[in-house]
Amino acid sequence: MRGETGFPRADVTDDFLRLRRRQVLAQLAAWLRHAPDDNVMLSLNEVLDALGRRGERRLGLRTIRLDTIVGTVDANHDFDRGFRPTSGRVRERWERLALAQRRGEPIPPIEVYRVGDLHFVQDGHHRVSIAMAAGAKTIDAYVTEVLTRLPAAGIRGRGDLPCKSHERTLPAGAPGRETGID
DSSP: OOOOOOOOHHHHHHHHHHHHHHHHHHHHHHHHHOOOOOTSEEEHHHHHHHHHHEEEEEEEEEEEGGGGGGEESOOOSSTTTTOBBSSSSHHHHHHHHHHHHTTTOOOEEEEEEETEEEEEEEEEEHHHHHHHHTTEEEEEEEEEEEEESOOOTTSSSGSSOOOOOOOHHTTTTTOOOOOOOO
């Protein structure tokens, strides 16, 4: 968040509008470069479809780095990958939560799923957006770790996901590989 005017309502409105402008400019820049919009959030289901799900375990309350949050559990289109609002639709709730935070009111931890070193928000998209806008580096979260068949190391975006056909991504002779082609 930038300048503090001493008027918290005006400050949170300015913060929200600043984020919206940044999101629009990022989208426009991608369009002008004729590049795909890489600011779309990763979907947990898309990642798990590619990596295969073995199970999960609850890790409890942890402090996680905001830069490891790259996606969402649901099909959330209200925020881009940088958790900037994609429309004015979320403005009222965003500003209400940001104002409460400025006043020092307790903000509950978010809920995330962890795959490798990446996190996917189940609950708390607005809180993540506000924390990022404030320049925070970490946030408290209830973490559930998802165990996958293939390693999640190195995945930061859609282009890093392995083929959806696990048989083609597993090495020859690996358990689960169904083809006889080596």
